[in-house]
Amino acid sequence: MAAMAVALRGLGGRFRWRTQAVAGGVRGAARAGQRDYDLLVIGGGSGGLACAKEGMYSVSFVARPQSTRWGLGGTCVNVGCIPKKLMHQAALLGGLIQDAPHYGWEVAQPVPHDWRKMAEAVQNHVKSLNWGHRVQLQDRKVKYFNIKASFVDEHTVCGVAKGGKEILLSADHIIIATGGRPRYPMHIEGALEYGITSDDIFWLKESPGKTLVVGASYVALECAGFLTGIGLDTTVMIRSIPLRGFDQQMSSMVIEHMASHGTQFLRGCAPSRVRRLPDGHLQVTWEDCTTGKEDTGTFDTVLWAIGRVPDTRSLNLEKAGVDTSPDTQKILVDSREGTSVPHIYAIGDVVEGRPELTPTAIMAGRLLVQRLFGGSSDLMDYDNVPTTVFTPLEYGCVGLSEEEAVARHGQEHVEVYHAHYKPLEFTVAGRDASQCYVKMVCLREPPQLVLGLHFLGPNAGEVTQGFALGIKCGASYAQVMRTVGIHPTCSEEVVKLRISKRSGLDPTVTGC
Numbered sequence: 001m002a003a004m005a006v007a008l009r010g011l012g013g014r015f016r017w018r019t020q021a022v023a024g025g026v027r028g029a030a031r032a033g034q035r036d037y038d039l040l041v042i043g044g045g046s047g048g049l050a051c052a053k054e055g056m057y058s059v060s061f062v063a064r065p066q067s068t069r070w071g072l073g074g075t076c077v078n079v080g081c082i083p084k085k086l087m088h089q090a091a092l093l094g095g096l097i098q099d100a101p102h103y104g105w106e107v108a109q110p111v112p113h114d115w116r117k118m119a120e121a122v123q124n125h126v127k128s129l130n131w132g133h134r135v136q137l138q139d140r141k142v143k144y145f146n147i148k149a150s151f152v153d154e155h156t157v158c159g160v161a162k163g164g165k166e167i168l169l170s171a172d173h174i175i176i177a178t179g180g181r182p183r184y185p186m187h188i189e190g191a192l193e194y195g196i197t198s199d200d201i202f203w204l205k206e207s208p209g210k211t212l213v214v215g216a217s218y219v220a221l222e223c224a225g226f227l228t229g230i231g232l233d234t235t236v237m238i239r240s241i242p243l244r245g246f247d248q249q250m251s252s253m254v255i256e257h258m259a260s261h262g263t264q265f266l267r268g269c270a271p272s273r274v275r276r277l278p279d280g281h282l283q284v285t286w287e288d289c290t291t292g293k294e295d296t297g298t299f300d301t302v303l304w305a306i307g308r309v310p311d312t313r314s315l316n317l318e319k320a321g322v323d324t325s326p327d328t329q330k331i332l333v334d335s336r337e338g339t340s341v342p343h344i345y346a347i348g349d350v351v352e353g354r355p356e357l358t359p360t361a362i363m364a365g366r367l368l369v370q371r372l373f374g375g376s377s378d379l380m381d382y383d384n385v386p387t388t389v390f391t392p393l394e395y396g397c398v399g400l401s402e403e404e405a406v407a408r409h410g411q412e413h414v415e416v417y418h419a420h421y422k423p424l425e426f427t428v429a430g431r432d433a434s435q436c437y438v439k440m441v442c443l444r445e446p447p448q449l450v451l452g453l454h455f456l457g458p459n460a461g462e463v464t465q466g467f468a469l470g471i472k473c474g475a476s477y478a479q480v481m482r483t484v485g486i487h488p489t490c491s492e493e494v495v496k497l498r499i500s501k502r503s504g505l506d507p508t509v510t511g512c
Contacts, residue, residue, distance in 0.1 A: 035155055035170040039372065042149050042157065042315070043177030045074020047348035047361030049133060051175055053140060054366040071130025072137075072144075074179055075349075076358040078126055083202035084222055086122045088390045091229020095392075099429035113230045115207035123203065151320040154341050173372055176322075176331060176339075176346040177365060178315065180308040180356065185214075190274030194282050195302040198223065208232065209300030212284055214271055216242040218389045220305035221254065225392045228263045235264040235297070237271060239289060243389065247401035250437075250454045257393045257435040257456075269295075274302055310350045320344060325352045335379055337368050355385050386468035388461035393435055396464030399452030399471050405441045414451070415444040417477065417497040419507045423458055424488045438493050439501075440477065448477035453494065463491045 041051045049072065070078040090113070100107045137144060147159035147167060157174070159167040182197035198219050201208065209232065213224045216238040227234040236258075243251035259265055266286065272294075273285040281298045288295070310330045317324060323332045323340040330352035337345045345368055348354065348361030363380060370376035386398035405414045418439035426433050441452040450471050455463050470480065485492025499507045 035172055037169065037171040039173045039175065039369075040157055040169055040171035041175045041177060043074070043175075043179060043348070043350075044072050045177060045179045045348070045361070046076050046358045047074075047177035047179070047365040048175070049073070049137075050362040050365035051177065051347075051369050053136060054369045071127065072133035073126075073129055077129045077133075079199045079202055081358055082129065083122050083126055084198075084226075085390060086125065087118065087202065087226040088222065088229075090118050091226040091392065094229050094231070099425075099431070102429040110231075115230070116205060118230075119202070119205060126202075148314070150314055150316040151322075152316075154320040154344065172343060174320075174344045175337075175365070175368065176312075176315070176344065176350060177348050177361065178311040178350050179361075180310045180349040182219075182304065183307045183309045184304055185271070185306060188271055188273065190276075191271075191302075191304065194274045194276055195304045197304050201303060208303070210298075211235070211301040211303055212237060212282075212297065212299045213303045213305055215305035215307070216240070216244070217305050217307060218243060218246075218391075220303075221258065221391050222389065223303060223305060224263050225258060225390070228258070228261065229392055233264075234262075235266060235299075237266040237269050237286065239268065239270045243395075246389070246395070247397060247452075247454050248403060249439075250395055250397070250401075250456055253435045253437055253456055254389065254391050254393065254395050258391060260432065260434075261392060308349065308356065312350060322346075328352060336371070337364060337380070355382065355387070357385065357387055360385055384468065384472050386464045388464055390461070393456055394458065394460035396455045396460030397453065398464055398468040399450065400441055401452060401454070402439070402441050405451045409443065409451075413444050415442045415448060415477075416440070416501040417442065417499065418501060419493060419497055419499060421457070421490070421493045423490050425458065436490075438497065440480070440494070440497050442477045447479075450475050450477060450480060455490075455494065457490050457493075459490065463494070466491065467494060 039051075041048045076082060094111070094113065097107055097111050098109070101109070134144060147161040149157045149159045152158045152168070155172070155174070156168060156170045159169065161167065182199055184195070184197070185191045201223060208227065211224075211227055211232060212235050213220050213227075214237045216236070220236060221242065224234050224236045241248065241251070242255050255265065268289045269286045270289055271284055271286045275283050277283050277298070281300060282302055283296055283298050284302060285294060285296045287293070310328065312324060312329050312331065317331070321341050322344055324330060325332060331339055331346040331350055333339055333346050333351050337347050337351070339346055347364040347368060349356045354360065354364075360380070360382065367376070367378050367380050370378065384399050386396065388394055388396040400408065402414070402416055416439055418437065420433075420437050422433040423436060425431075426436075436457040438453075438455045438457070440450060441454070442448040442450050453464065453467050453471060457463075467480075480495055481497075483495045485495045499505045
């Protein structure tokens with residue numbers, strides 16, 4: 001995990017190299033009043049880099065774990081948002097190629113896809129972003145160290161570099177922004193030996209071939225979506241419900257669309273064993289959770305997407321006195337991102353109860369640094385944070401799900417306006433628009449405050465981002481209805497919602 005030490009006192013900050021660790025602890029830990037820096041940030045991902053760049057202070061230090069092959073940027077840049085969106089785009093282009101003949105383009109079908117070429121292009125872009133972050137740090141006079149950091153005491157961090165050398169950094173304030181990593185199901189035989197995760201899929205040099213994706217998270221569905229979209233035989237194994245924490249009506253429609261466009265699903269099943277066959281294929285054994293019946297299937301790749309764990313185990317948090325959740329090992333913080341130790345803070349995916357989203361980590365980091373050193377009192381607001389699931393038919397949302405709204409306000413106080421629609425782009429090519437759907441969750445009492453917006457369709461992220469501002473500012477249903485739409489777009493369907501679920505009327509809209 002990266003460590004950035006920011007020196008506000010000028011260029012006189014000192015660091016000390018040691019060639020070996022000392023039994024029982026590291027000697028030379030800074031005593032109170034003799035600390036090297038004002039701020040130390042542990043983490044080289046989105047949140048950690050945001051802290052360093054926001055400060056633009058005199059000297060910083062950045063470290064990465066020795067075990068990783070990543071460059072700067074963390075999960076989002078290297079094995080998350082960026083490569084995922086690019087491979088999602090590759091899959092969307094495949095669909096557009098199929099539409100092309102309907103628009104007069106003479107394209108010979110089928111058009112083969114070259115995984116190696118796509119992967120190389122995506123990886124090259126990721127590497128350019130890694131380099132860009134390094135340049136930005138250099139521009140801000142930030143020194144980069146590829147070292148692994150852990151606590152020595154509440155003010156001191158030890159970083160281990162290649163060859164076993166150790167660097168001691170001490171600071172008045174420390175921010176932990178180490179993020180998380182994919183979880184492996186260690187109780188399943190062969191899971192670790194033969195399975196991969198989202199940390200691996202984007203860096204495969206060869207096509208994964210026939211793939212079993214285990215899990216129902218957004219990571220699972222996004223990966224399965226683009227794998228299907230580029231023509232690979234893809235199966236998703238779901239033990240319980242898809243997209244837990246999201247609106248379940250919308251989640252069901254996401255699954256329906258994927259299933260009708262080639263992704264296979266094994267519902268209510270759990271894997272029990274993975275073994276490699278003599279021909280190199282992987283045989284997966286699973287159990288039907290309802291009947292107990294056992295079954296098997298053969299795949300080229302097994303991708304685990306069953307959740308993430310915080311990257312805290314190697315930090316030696318106990319030496320600093322930082323409290324974590326006994327269930328999740330995530331760090332416990334207050335509304336100011338403060339941990340159980342007054343001068344130690346945590347942001348991003350490593351924190352209990354925070355959205356695991358890059359933009360929230362970035363904003364939380366910036367606001368924290370502004371409070372610590374810029375005289376600001378602004379706190380991060382975690383309500384009404386928009387997000388999008390980049391499945392083949394994208395799902396964007398902001399605010400409360402219908403279930404959350406009912407649980408919080410009661411069924412009798414909630415009004416839901418909804419509509420099916422058909423994007424203009426789908427008409428000429430005769431695309432199926434059965435799952436293109438939008439709903440707005442509101443309070444029933446005037447002025448009918450908008451509690452949540454859910455949009456399933458093309459470019460859902462772009463649509464949701466725009467309406468998120470209005471919802472963040474307290475928009476009412478009436479205000480949204482008085483907003484003039486842009487024609488012809490999918491976004492205008494939001495400002496045309498007139499039918500409530502309570503009315504029982506048909507919400508189907510014919511489109512443009």
